[in-house]
Amino acid sequence: MPPRRLPALAALLALPGGALAEAPPPVAVTVTDKGCEPASLTVPAGKSVFRIRNQSRRVLEWEILQGTMIVEERENIVPGFVQTLSATLQPGSYQMTCGLLSNPKGTLTVLAAAETAPGGPPDPLALVGPLAAYKHYVSTQVDTFVARTRAFAEAVKAGRLAEAKALYAAARQPYERIEPVASLFNDLDKSMDVRADDFEHKEADPGFIGFHRIEKGLWADNSTEGLGPHADKLLADAEELQRRVRDLTIPPAKMVGGAAGLIEEVAATKISGEEDRYSRTDLSDFHANVEGSRKIYDLLRPLVEKRDPDLVARTDKNFARVDALLLKYRSEDGSFAPYDKLSERDRQALKAPITVLAEDLSTLRGKLGLD
Template structure:
């Protein structure tokens, strides 16, 4: 058995990546309907800036993978747009996702840096917040695994009404910790994949997980054929719990996760694409806000001395978003179906959520992790 590293040492190893003396030149990559161009890239270790151009016909996410782990990602790249992704990488060979899940992956090779590390942030300040966040994530993944099992039991027993009630209740635990849960590319794609990730959409056999069962419950009003999907979902939730127990959460993933949760709401979830069959989107919005708020609360003591105005502004923005979501609470503790909201309602939500995402996106730089 390999001895566990002390938490502080694990953080040091994750943060202290060699830095280059000069700002890196952007690395261009284009994603088409068929894959990445070029399909293979080579960069030196340290910080790289990737310019991802979406020349496909769908909104996409571009990910850097190490095995099944997502190292860095840029989500919600609209067709015809170019977005930047900053990544600080260790030497090694990585994979790149290239649009549709059926497209071949690209290869990213990171060579050893030749310059010494300079100006690395003090990682010890993050040890406490990281430890507290790990406890929060463990509690949420435990609840997720248990409620997913209950949801699956209802599906397999054909109890449609109960399964519909349990669907958003289970998913909220995943949505709160999505920055960590989605690190495991294989499990994220298995549990949370959408029909749009496939050329043939719902007809593709790879369309499984929560949203496949969601379609069965709300569109087909049937649990026929959903038993194997329910069993797979429980197995994936159990595996996620096991992996997270052994995971040292990367500091940049925790800090950047606060913005990532809110950016996803503002960029795509606000359109209603997430829970398109059940219209339980507001449950996910609320869980994303809760997850981001937890990260921000843990980081506030570190951020406040550097930028008290940012802290005050972010607190105010969280309160605004909370007040807007509270308008759609039901007496049972859930939320109004998303298709009951007007375009004006959705626009009123998007403004404060976008502002909140913009402020949270500065946290990594404030803490020296960019």
Template structure:
């Protein structure tokens, strides 16, 4: 796949200002940031496609299909949240939870996946969901268009590796995010995928100076992936889905907190190592 010249130029321009302070040469970051943008665009394309199928099912009144497509659609968004969250208006419209609104699910401004989740899994109905499905699809299309010409801030990309794992610790392990569908492990996997991708892209820039750090990170990622594999519906295949989170014991949930927190703390040092603080 050819990398568009405008993508390379945008990445180079955004890195130029960092030359005086960067721990690595600014041009060394051009390739990983460019590759990350391609990763985000690929996931956005799939996110848009899956969301269209999901919202079409909602509008068709097909409750079973809409429920089945809810989590597989969201996983693409969870992978790219460090970039999606740069557009605060769309992130709120697409992914806010009822806690963010004074009147909860009754608030007329509460939209997005979690408003649909409430209707599909709590009320077990598609009645009245058309308007939310249409708004979600519009927001996702808008997000895809905005990202096309976005210059990715290197500090947001590199910092996103830790931010994604911090989000797992804050909202996934507790089960609060997908409280009606109990599909939290899908989101957990998406955040883990996105964090690992960022790390893998910048790993060559830190591996020579601190191979022990890289080894610890890789070991922690592997351990978390092994833990998630225990909940696969089809052994060794995350794409087939996960056991619902309400079936994960409180003890097992607590056991996840430590490894996730340690990984997040380790990854939080990446920005400083690359001179991006």
């Protein structure tokens, strides 16, 4: 089924003015190993703050979905911890992800309100240029992603094991650069980039497909046997992403928030080496995430500098520090050292500046009036 079209840019940016409404009380949600408690929520239209407690045994992300589209999400909620998510929602029916992909989704009903919470960026039209430039960047990266995925899939299907291994990291890079947009499509993101940990039965679960299922076959099993259908599905999903992006209007908050989201994911979970656990090509993913974040930041930099030049100066230095650290592990041919060759000290040396960079980038939405 085709994804729900996002509203036009004018509708996304045109928000009513006026005095700020009183903040609503937080809506509590607990995620266990079996699902969400409560499994059904009702909130009024406008801004809601969700307080998500992770009572499961794994790091999770909590998402609000409408059809196949992710409306809002909070990633990397550690077991035993609570995080909050602010979301401005229109009336309608939504779903909530509840831990494992095999768990049932929760339901979220948003009722029409007599008054909607006003607010918004002081200069809506200022984001039109950066959004258009980012849409072009995303489109070109998707085209590259499809071309590289096609070559990767052909090598897998032909049984060319060494070639498939060599093409794996390069195929993933464009996807990792545009993950804030690619992950908007919940069905495709879960199909292409799902990990074994997202299922109760791990690698044995039939829902474990996509890049990491093929990665497991190539490296852990050292074989292409049985991977042909997975390669076909991966390429079909990549081509579907290309079709959807062509008609997509990128939400401003997703673009701006994506600069921090890409770096936060590296600092919170990817630094442990869980992403590419079979191939150990994690540093290639890290570098692509940083490149994608930097692209968003560069497009927004003139707007942010007008509001907070000190933040821009700090962020420029933080990006330079992260780039220099990653460069230490990069070969002349552009490839990166296997992640298992890094010591724990090396990993912590990476984590510190990445965490600082993520913290500063997380303020961009507020600086541009998009919280």
